[in-house]
Amino acid sequence: MASIFCPRCQRKVDLQAIACPYCRAELKAFGHPGIPLHRAVANEYLCKACTYHLDDSCNYPQRPLAKVCTLYDNFAEQQIENRGLSNRYRDIPQASRIFNWIRNNQTLLLFLGLFLICVLITISTS
Template sequence: MPTCPRCHQAVDSQVVNCPYCRTPLKAFGHPGIPLHRATGDEPLCKTCTYHLDDSCTYPQRPYATECTLYQNIEQKRLEEEQRQKSRSPAVGLQNWLKRNQSLLLILGLLLVCFLIALSHV
């Protein structure tokens, strides 16, 4: 369960405002849009991918302490590393084998039937 950034009380993930201190937790009162907040004195922009590639349109840039567009650079790097690992041939073959187990079973049965037919000839 997430916690309020101001009072650190546990709150439901769908609440718009903290029930204890009334801090807004979602953007523009919408429960589907999270509102990211800086935890220290540093603005969010310094660690945001949108600021890094200069595609940010947020009006408070580069000093935003609250943002709905925020995407952490480190998180993106970790996701990219995971994608790179999953692209290796061994992992690709493993995934293919998992997805096509029934096809492999049918091919195996056909091979056994073919070998039995050859042994009776």
């Protein structure tokens, strides 16, 4: 059973729990187990480390003094994750180029795939 620690009472709680069974602190936003509720630690604010605040795309009304947020995305963790992805393809320069080309030409590949399916259907029905 996966678990987390309650931010209020620091007891172990099931990862899918909506509220802490001990202190009744809300753990998931809007009572939905799929919406995590991020909380600031002590006297800190979530906004100063949030990706959406730093790129000025946040429209949360409590910004920049939010202590609880459903949209929070830690900028530092995002940078580490991006660095890990780039390191994976650094060893294989061709794979990196191919990966970037595919990502940049997804629409072209979609139309090409649909065209090939149409040709195969036409050939099989004739």
